Amino acid sequence: MEECGALLATERYGSGESWQYVVKDGALERRRDGREAESRGNSFVGVFKSVFLPQGYPDSVSGDYLQYQFWDTVQAFSSSLSGTLATQASLRGVGVGNQEATVAAATVTWLLRDGTSMLGRIVFAWLKGNKLDSEAKKWRLFADILNDIAMFVEILAPFFPAWFTLIVCTSGIFKSVVGVAGGATRAALTVHQARRDNMADISAKDGSQETLVNLAGLLVSLILIPLVTDNPGLTISLFFLFTALHLFANYKAVRSVVMETLNEARLAIVLRHFLRDGYVPTPLETNREEPVFLEFRKTLPIKLGVRLQEVVQSPEQFRLALMRKDAPFLIGITNGCVQVCLSAHAHTRDEIRAMCQAIWLSDRLSPSGRHQDFWEMVHKSYILIDTEFDRFHKGVEAAGWDVTRTLLDWDEWRLEWKPKIR
Structure with missing residues (x-):
């Protein structure tokens, strides 16, 4: 014979409810948190949640x-x-x-x-x-x-x-x-x-x-x-x-709202903190700094996924843009914008890397300047990203960011080029 009050099983509804099944007087009884029954107030709250909140709340939704x-x-x-x-x-x-x-x-x-x-x-x-x-x-x-x-x-x-x-x-x-x-x-x-x-x-x-x-x-x-x-x-x-x-x-x-995916504004905040202070802020810290009003840009605008002719206008400029032949993107500046041309074989990590380089250039180039030394700046940006990006990317993952996808505003143009330019 089962012992009176013996615990047979427990069950949970997400993190919101916990129940126990016990034997009492030879019958199976279900108890919530050790109490005999729910109060009417709790029953009303349960109905309200089921009507107006998603199933599985709060585990089925984001923390915010x-x-x-x-x-x-x-x-x-x-x-x-x-x-x-x-x-x-x-x-x-x-x-x-x-x-x-x-x-x-x-x-x-x-x-x-x-x-x-x-x-x-x-x-x-x-x-x-x-x-x-x-x-x-x-x-x-x-x-x-x-x-x-x-x-x-x-x-x-x-x-x-x-x-x-x-x-x-x-x-x-x-x-x-x-x-x-x-x-x-x-x-x-x-x-x-x-x-x-x-x-x-x-x-x-x-x-x-x-x-x-x-x-x-x-x-x-x-x-x-x-x-x-x-x-x-x-x-x-x-x-x-x-x-x-x-x-x-x-x-x-x-x-x-605390977004864990990187858009241009959040990536810029994270990159600037990393380059200046040596640490990667969490999504919560970054979202607190992210601007929520539309604003006039004080830095050079960035366009992603553009056509090749928007990056270079001559074979010589193409050679300059392709100073890193293994890079999955090309960067140039025309019409007062930092323009990024993406390889057809680029992945999400490559998109983040290209955007980091574009943000670094945008921060250091005046919107009204003529930028005759732009290709020298591009060369410096490659050196910086080559040195720091692996450590930066690991820091981004460790801080809790989702790096499997991004909210970067890429257009659809993709480019394939020969590995060796004569």
């Missing part, structure tokens, strides 16, 4: 998931309230409540706004789509700032009836950019957060969280609308209050 989602929820709630104020202003602008307004005029205005939004979405995706992976934080924050500008423009539009259509079309273009940048960068962040190839689950639960927040915003909006109707001063005051909260929450959200 909860902090990011908290601030993302705050920004979504404040944006929902700001959107209500903007929508009310737009409806008033197209003639809702005005007996002299016609349905046809309102319809034309709405169609023009939608049409310009569609064009804006296509053009922005064409011009900047390739930047949204490598600079997800910057474009995420940019999208939210632009969204606030678009809503403010909509609130002001009714005060300028002669320009109303032009203003709402402009706002529509802004919102189309917001839609592309916000959606694409959210997808990039989901890839970062997913630790068990569970991107679909994370996206679905993010949608549930957003729906809950919008529902809460809707309930608060029902209280706000009677207060702000025919009260422009209160409308604008509340809008600025919600906008300030929205921008602060967005800044905190992108600051909380």
Whole structure:
């Protein structure tokens, strides 16, 4: 006969729950943490987690998931309230409540706004789509700032009836950019957060969280609308209050993200610390330093994966660029940019190495200079990278960076050259 209370087995649900199976009075009993049963409060928490958090949380997501989602929820709630104020202003602008307004005029205005939004979405995706992976934080924050500008423009539009259509079309273009940048960068962040190839689950639960927040915003909006109707001063005051909260929450959200993959900004920070201080900062330390606002470059821009003709313009320049015939890339400078041409046989390690060399050159060359000694600088950069890169790469791996892939903004041109140039 089994001994009463004998432990038969234990089981865990990730790191969130631990249960024991024991024999009691001849029957199999399941206990949680040594207690007889769950409380109602714990049961409610469990249901809430299963509805709004990914399966296996917190083990199935990145360590920054909860902090990011908290601030993302705050920004979504404040944006929902700001959107209500903007929508009310737009409806008033197209003639809702005005007996002299016609349905046809309102319809034309709405169609023009939608049409310009569609064009804006296509053009922005064409011009900047390739930047949204490598600079997800910057474009995420940019999208939210632009969204606030678009809503403010909509609130002001009714005060300028002669320009109303032009203003709402402009706002529509802004919102189309917001839609592309916000959606694409959210997808990039989901890839970062997913630790068990569970991107679909994370996206679905993010949608549930957003729906809950919008529902809460809707309930608060029902209280706000009677207060702000025919009260422009209160409308604008509340809008600025919600906008300030929205921008602060967005800044905190992108600051909380800790990417372990290297893009240009993070690699530049890591390389500069290594060359200056002799150590490689961790992803957490580097992400704290990474800029999250779009900025004007103070160093020479870098273009990766370009055509050969953008690197060299003569056979002599080609020989100079190929001063290291075993290097899987060529570096040149034209049109005020450091240009990198990548070999067709290059690997991720080679991409990181080429980018390190390009960053070193960019930091030491003035954007407005003529750079007659550029090839001498390239030669120095090869010597430096040959000496330090192996130690640097090992330090990057040891610090916790993912070196199996990168978020460097490479174009698709690849080059093959003969091993010996006559």
